[in-house]
Amino acid sequence: METVVAIEHNDDDGKLEDIGVDRSSFSLSSPKQIANPVVYKLVRVEGDGRLVPATDDEVMEMEDFLEHENSEMRVVADTGQSLECISIERSSSGKLRLECPKGTADADFGKLNAKLQYIEQMLQKVKQEERLRLSCESPVPSRVKKDNQCSDDKAVTVENNQSDGPHHEIPSLASSLNYTHSNQSGSVDQCSRPSEGVIESGSSASAVYSALKSNFSMFDGEICLDKLSIRELHELFKVTFGRETTVKDKQWLKRRIAMSLTNSRDVSATTFIIKDNKIVRKCEDSSGNGDAEDVISMENAPVEADVNLKDSSALEGCGTEDNQVVFETKLGKHDMEHGLGGEDHQRAAKRIRKPTKRYIEELSENESREPNPMASLSSSRNMGPGLSTTSYVRLSGDASSEVRTFITRVDSLGGSDVQVPCVSRVRRSHPRKDFTSLTKFLPIGIAKTAKSDNKVLAENGSCAASENPDKILKARSAPGKLQPVRATETLPSCEPEKEKQLPKRVDPLSHTSEDSIVTVPTAKGGMRRKHHRAWTLVEVMKLVDGVSRCGAGRWSEIKRLSFSSHSYRTSVDLKDKWRNLLKASFAQAPADEGMNVRKHGTAPIPEPILLRVRELAQMNSQAPPNFSSSKLVAGAGNAHGDRPGYL
DNA sequence: TTTAGGG
DNA sequence: CCCTAAA
Helix, strand or coil, rough: EEEEEEECCCCCCCCCCCCCCCCHHHHHCCCHHCCCCEEEEEEEECCCCCCEEECCHHHHHHHHHCCCCHHHHHHCCCCCCCCCCCCCEECCCECCCCCCCCHHHHHHHHHHHHHHHHHHHHHHHHHHHHHHHHHCCCHHHHHHCCCCCCCCCCEEEEECCCCCCCHHHHHHHHHHHHHHHHHHHCHHHHHCCCCCCHHCCCCHHHHHHHHHCCCCCCCCCCCHHHHHHHHHHHHHHHHHHHHCCCCCCCCHHHHHHHHHHHHCCHHCCECCCCCCCCCECCCCCCCHHHHHHHHHHHHHHHHHHHHHHHHHHHEEEEECCEEEEEECCCCCCCCCCCCCCCCCHHHHHHHCHHHHHHHHHHHHHHCCCCCCCCCCHHHHHHHHCCCCCCCCCCCCCCCCCCEEEEEEEEEECCCCCEEEEEEEEEEECCCCCCCCHHCCCCCCHHHHHHHHHHHHHHHHHHCCCCHHHHHHHHHHHHCCCCCCCCCCCCCCHHHCCHHHCCCCCCCCCCCCCCCCEEEEEECCCCCCEEEEEEEHHHHHHHHHHHHHHCCCCCCCHHHHCCCCCCCCCCCCCHHHHHHHHHHHHHCCCCCCCCCCCCCCCCCCCCCHHHHHHHHHHHHHCCCCCCCCCHHHHHHCCCCCCCCCCCC
């Protein structure tokens, strides 16, 4: 099957200003055109040419493209053959769409620009891959199976919905897209034979080409996704994204995994890199990251600054309807000062949220909360029968850029209307975290109580909303008189339609597994919550990398450096995870090659990572925790010789 | 406040 | 993961 990126052009909002982002590659020059939101619909082309709606998983994949709008420009050596797509945001109708609120259109188009260029690159890579396959490789079964003669075919269609707006620009955009792969969509039988002309057509094609060449020559990787079974891929997927997948397509899984890892700007700065479906380790050891960091800074810094600038302007545009809300518009130059994880540094730098003991507050929350276990689905849970609740969410600012998002909720209960202005900074390209949990919050007590809490909400919202819902919860559970409602498991598919309008996204990358919060009984009779956030592969890699550069034990340092973008994952978490990693790496040292398919339930950490863990552990003369492990003895004299005696 | 270690 | 003692 092929995938089509259909571009609709909507003209429902034409008064956006042109803010002068470089979009030359689109041939877009008139402000008017920029202003028109572009809506992408993700569809799939079946073998017979039918268009079918994309599946959820595909949609999810699309979202990842936006996740890393900055880093994805990096070359991905990727064998994917089916899916090239863009996703911006899912609208209520389930379609993907990008809406450009005023003042942020430029940012979006910047991203769109990057996205399109990225697609170009991807296409080139696909072709390159194809060439390689033709020359030296046995075909992958799944590929042979494709009914379509041209499994690599990418069709980019552009449909222009707008009636009166100037759409002449859009076709040019389309043609620029089609340019790269026009021969594919045009003639079916050519697709497996990329011509030189195609290679040259892309602006960055030559660069991609050379990059690919060098990449393919590096085969010292230890993890080869191609060799994995579906099951293993599923497991890897699980570690990588923290969620399960139902997709059976090996190719898809491989691409997803490789993509995620590669696109993660955090990972890219680590010693692990993804090349050609393999997780390999950079040759240099822990010291040679300077280059990577520099590159990243160069790539991202301007963009970030740009976005941030818009940020403030967007702010003014929206107006702070409440003085209680304080913004820091401190921006960016220190974004990338650590070289990675530059997403949230501003927030991290300012307004440091003290890591309160969430469990305590959750305890109190539990006490004040009705014993009713969260049976109903999220939002409308605490809308009592007698409560007439009208609420709307107004979004100004763009959710997909580092911009604050204003939510104004009007709750009318008992005749007294309460306006709850909230400000949330949505991470750039990480709009997924539910701030809907904020809107789910409904004061049950007296209106006065709610009012007094507005302040708290507003103040905390600026920094909490973009983070873990837990923190939001904390913020509002402090007053204590309210009945906070936690959005426990918010499955996208089950969400009320209303919710889908929000930029609330499930992070397909790392946060996808919504925190599964289990309440475990404590000795003192109380109930404490146990958050569980599956460690994703990316996180593990970051952790390992952090340890490699800071040394084990300096967890706060590591957290600051590598985990500043992850609000959860305290330094203690890092330490714990490291401990587990250590245990894992030593426990099954001479295990089967490739993936550790050991005890079910244990995360299948890729061997190279465990290997690295061992190295680091021995470097730091860290003794494996469980000394009595029998495997350990066996491992000491193993033929691998990858780790000299560590005893 | 952070680390180390037990649970 | 949580909790706590110790630094």
